Amino acid sequence: MEQSAAAKRPKPSAAAAAGEDRLSALPDDVLVLILLRLDTAAAVRTSALSRRWRRVWALLPELRFPTGADPRLVASALASHEAAISYLGVEALDAAPDALEACLAVAAGRLSGRVIFQNRVSGGNAGGDGKEETGDLGSFELPCFESATTVSLDLGFLGLAMPLTGVFARLTDLSLRSVRFHGPCELGDAVSSLRCPCLQKLSVSKARGLANLSIHSESLILLSLQALHGLQQLNVVAQALKRLTLGCCFTHGRPVANISTTQLVALQWLDSYDPNSVQLDGLARVKSLICTFNVYDSHGSWCNRGSQQLLKRFQALLSLQISLFYPKNIGSFEYAMEELTKIPCLTSLAIMIRRNGHTFGASLFHVLRMCSDIRNLVVLLIDLEEPFMCPSGCVCGHSMDWNTEELTLNFLQEVAIDMEGTDHQVAVVKRLFTWAVVLKRMQITFHPSLSECKVRELRQTLSSFSGPETRVEFYMYHTSGTMKFDRKRYLLGP
Numbered sequence: 001m002e003q004s005a006a007a008k009r010p011k012p013s014a015a016a017a018a019g020e021d022r023l024s025a026l027p028d029d030v031l032v033l034i035l036l037r038l039d040t041a042a043a044v045r046t047s048a049l050s051r052r053w054r055r056v057w058a059l060l061p062e063l064r065f066p067t068g069a070d071p072r073l074v075a076s077a078l079a080s081h082e083a084a085i086s087y088l089g090v091e092a093l094d095a096a097p098d099a100l101e102a103c104l105a106v107a108a109g110r111l112s113g114r115v116i117f118q119n120r121v122s123g124g125n126a127g128g129d130g131k132e133e134t135g136d137l138g139s140f141e142l143p144c145f146e147s148a149t150t151v152s153l154d155l156g157f158l159g160l161a162m163p164l165t166g167v168f169a170r171l172t173d174l175s176l177r178s179v180r181f182h183g184p185c186e187l188g189d190a191v192s193s194l195r196c197p198c199l200q201k202l203s204v205s206k207a208r209g210l211a212n213l214s215i216h217s218e219s220l221i222l223l224s225l226q227a228l229h230g231l232q233q234l235n236v237v238a239q240a241l242k243r244l245t246l247g248c249c250f251t252h253g254r255p256v257a258n259i260s261t262t263q264l265v266a267l268q269w270l271d272s273y274d275p276n277s278v279q280l281d282g283l284a285r286v287k288s289l290i291c292t293f294n295v296y297d298s299h300g301s302w303c304n305r306g307s308q309q310l311l312k313r314f315q316a317l318l319s320l321q322i323s324l325f326y327p328k329n330i331g332s333f334e335y336a337m338e339e340l341t342k343i344p345c346l347t348s349l350a351i352m353i354r355r356n357g358h359t360f361g362a363s364l365f366h367v368l369r370m371c372s373d374i375r376n377l378v379v380l381l382i383d384l385e386e387p388f389m390c391p392s393g394c395v396c397g398h399s400m401d402w403n404t405e406e407l408t409l410n411f412l413q414e415v416a417i418d419m420e421g422t423d424h425q426v427a428v429v430k431r432l433f434t435w436a437v438v439l440k441r442m443q444i445t446f447h448p449s450l451s452e453c454k455v456r457e458l459r460q461t462l463s464s465f466s467g468p469e470t471r472v473e474f475y476m477y478h479t480s481g482t483m484k485f486d487r488k489r490y491l492l493g494p
Contacts, residue, residue: 062087067120071095071103078106086113095119097158101140108143112170114150119178121156139182144168155179157208162190173201181209188214188235204228217241225249226270232256239263246271270323273306280313287318293340294325295363296333296396304339312342319348322367326358328388330395337366348376355381357388358396359424361431365402368409368435375411377432381418403427412436416443421450421458433465442466445475445489455492 061083065074069090078085088107092100100119107115139159144166145151151168152175153160160176161183168174174191181187187210189195191202199219204210205226213228214235223236224245231249234257241261247270250257255272261282268290291307307322320343327333349371353360364379390396415432419425433439444462446455459474466472475489 061085064089065091067091068093071099075099075103075106078103078110084112085110088115088117090117092117092119094122095156095158097138097140100155100158101143105143108145108148111145112147112149114152115145115148116150116152118154119156119158137180139180141183145171149173151175153177153179157206161185162187166195168196168199170198171196172198174199175201175203176207177204178206179204179208181207186212186214188216192216193218234259236260242266244268269307269310271306272302273310275309283313286314288321289314289317289319289344290321290323292323292325294327294336295360296327296330297336299334299336301336304336308340308342311340311344314344316345318346319350320344320346321350321352323352323354324360324363324367325354326356326360326396328356330358335395335399337363340366340370343367343370346371346374348378349374350378350380352380352382354383356383357390358394359390360396361402361424361428362396362399364428365405365407365431369407372407372409373411374409375413377412377415377417379415379417381420397424403431407431407435409436410438413438414441414443415439416445418447419444419458419462420447421454426458426461429462430465433467433470439466439470442470442472443475444472445477446492448477448479450476459492 063077063085064087065077069092071090071092074090074092078088085107088111090103100117104115104117137156137158139161141161142153142163144163146167146169148168149170150173151171152173154177157178157180159180159182162181162185164185168190174196176187187204191199193199193216196217197219199217201222202215202217202220203222203224205224205228207228208230210228210231212233212235213225213231215223215238217238218240220238220241222243223238223241224243225231225234226245226247226249228249229251234246234249236244236257236259239260239262242263243266244259244261244264245268246257247268249255250272254277255274256277258279259281260279263285264282265285266288267283267286270290270292289311291310292303293307294301294303297304349367351364351367353364360381368374368377412435415436417429417432419429429442429444433442446458450458455474455476462474463472474492476492478488478490
């Protein structure tokens with residue numbers, strides 16, 4: 001039997017038996033496609049296979065260096081590279097500023113597409129031990145990328161000086177994260193239309209050293225500024241700007257900002273707002289707004305006061321996303337939802353509830369009774385940290401008016417809500433079925449920690465609340481995590 005099976009096996013060809021390298025006979029463009037499936041370090045190692053392979057890696061248009069890559073070795077590899085580079089990805093560990101500067105200088109002369117550089121700091125405490133403020137981590141000057149289209153740098157709070165000269169002629173997307181700015185050239189000067197004539201997207205986050213930021217751009221479409229510690233004054237003149245995000249920049253002191261644009265359609269304002277010191281022009285086209293509100297807070301807090309004043313700027317919006325934040329220990333705070341008195345006319349409403357284990361029916365009811373014209377509602381439950389257990393007798397459960405008062409949402413047709421399985425959340429869903437008199441579709445997404453038995457029980461209970469005119473769909477999140485609105489989900493079967 002074994003002899004018969006052996007007889008049926010195909011015999012190796014004469015070339016294979018002789019050890020002939022047929023792969024090396026392929027044309028360069030085919031070999032390049034093969035090497036593109038490897039990270040760059042592995043592609044370089046193929047040089048040892050034969051003389052034929054020695055220069056193939058140098059023809060790769062995309063270079064990806066793995067975690068822990070030494071910027072000096074990356075610079076050496078770039079210097080030996082022959083082809084134009086359309087993509088460069090580097091993930092370094094505790095990079096020295098001089099080595100990083102040398103690496104980026106070589107890349108700037110060869111790159112015609114995107115560069116993504118991340119400097120991880122060992123111990124994960126960059127920005128947490130004060131080094132970025134004292135200058136202990138060192139600094140370097142950013143070279144001018146004349147031909148790059150995208151530059152994304154996450155520097156682990158290394159110091160960065162913007163170049164004094166040069167034009168980023170093709171740059172459309174610039175992202176700077178965990179950066180400590182210094183030097184004679186201001187960021188605003190470097191990203192101006194004179195030096196970045198094609199810039200469309202600018203994102204700066206977790207940055208130091210930007211006390212005053214002034215941006216004048218004719219091409220900018222998207223601007224995101226988040227956690228700019230120490231920012232005192234912001235000036236933006238960008239008439240083509242369509243999307244603006246500002247978050248946690250004016251956390252100390254009164255916000256001073258002058259933003260001039262005529263095309264803005266989406267505004268995300270997660271910062272203090274004072275109409276006496278913040279000049280926001282060109283809001284007539286805004287259709288989407290994102291803001292935040294503290295459910296329990298000190299009376300007249302800057303967050304709630306600013307959000308309410310901002311909401312009053314709008315008569316109607318296509319969509320509003322409002323984050324409702326519950327502190328863990330609410331006993332020392334006042335119930336602050338009464339400070340929210342006006343919400344514009346809406347089509348879609350998304351409520352992100354950072355509840356920290358507390359019940360949220362009262363705050364949800366307070367918002368919904370000002371939004372009787374909505375057609376779509378999304379309620380997402382977000383726990384930023386480990387689940388927090390609400391203490392027995394907590395004041396969050398004292399207000400039960402939402403469970404008895406009448407509310408009619410005459411236009412609400414679709415609802416999507418998260419479900420972690422508590423009795424309180426079941427009661428909220430039941431009330432939503434009652435309030436939405438023309439509801440056509442209800443989507444309920446279960447937390448992945450729920451057992452199959454518990455999900456089956458909840459599905460039976462929740463389905464009993466709906467009428468025949470409403471289609472109820474049940475989903476489950478794939479994995480557990482901290483940011484539920486970023487996780488994928490799947491539809492549960494009947």
